[in-house]
Amino acid sequence: MIKVALADDHEIVRYGIKMVLEDDPEIEVIWEASDGQETIDKMHESTPDVLVADIRMPLLTGLEVTQQLKQEDPTLKIIMLTMHDDSEYILKSVQYGADGYLLKDTNKAEFNKAVKMVNSGQKYFSGDISTTIVNSIMSGGAIPTTKEVVSPVASQDYGLTKREKQILSLIYDGVSNKDIADKLDKSIRTIETHRFNIMKKIEVNNITELLKKVDREGLLN
Template sequence: MIISIPEISIVIADDHEIFRDGFKLTLNSVENFTVIGEASNGTELIEVVNKTKPDVIITDIKMPFMDGVEATKVLMNESSNRKVIGLSMFDDDETILDMLEAGALGYLVKNAEKAELIDAVNSVYKGEAYNCRFTNSKLTKILALRKKRKTAPVKTEPLTERELDVIALLCEGYTNKEISEKYCLSLRTIEGVRLKAQEKIGAKNIAGVVVFAMQYGLYQPKKSR
């Protein structure tokens, strides 16, 4: 049986040309990855994305004129189907939450290894949040510092027990496929539960579900021993 590998088109944004060139070289060295556009700031990124319609967008956070967070907000408002990975030079706690709230599905630091970059692109391409386990430990600390934990909004439609269970597993880094296997249910059923939960809480994607769940106390991370 021959398994076809999807061709994934990518647009990258970073204000440093040397970094873009190196990053582009790394991505293009992967058999099924092709960089079809690049930008040096958020404004250019929006133009390039609208022109090329890539499968995955990888954007630096801090750029001139318009940063990655604002550009992501604009892109997601135009189409919620866009798949964005945020990129930063440092492991900056604040930017993780900012990017996820803007609608990004993944987050990477610029010194990430090639294998990690490939995993991130493939995961986000499939609509899965990348590296939830890493991000969640950070989110817990960030939300505590911001003191933003509240009760769920009154207008939010109550979540069912199954929806809460699925949300908890998403927060722990499980994929839809892993959740379907855990509950012995079809992948379509789990995706339906997840989409309904997203609709109820107004989240753009899985990463948004994780942010919402932690911010409003729907999920409590297990304490590490």
């Protein structure tokens, strides 16, 4: 039996992943955590075979959790979970020692396959960089430093209001306009207007450009 732990600040995401994983008789979810610090604490209490952690969590990010845990015990198996299919995220995950990288919309078969491969000591990275390339980097190639992965520029807030920053954070987390509207008790049209204004202020044309710029310039730091 493969013992898995789930770390994500969205309960519904954890529930969905748990249902997917435990549909496989060889996998058991032994605990869940809703933020980075809780993940660290629970890892010290009960170590799973594989930890599946969202890249973006409160208190400590998934990358920070991975870095700290891998420094304590390099043999730990950790899969990063994210909404973003982007090579920058994958390289960051490699840099911090992650054993795998999965998108949240990964299908059941691939999710279970990834957990089993990582548990067996292999690497599994979905997205723009294939498992073969990542394994090559891990076995002999130089792992990029943070500065090589992302070239930071001077951070600025682009005149975003407090509400716009709040909505930007939710957009970054992959929350839909409807769910943002429900959460903030606003109409969908109001959220769409905020979204348009945010993209106009930040000077991007689509969501992909927006997410990359948030990372590159640390707009949510």
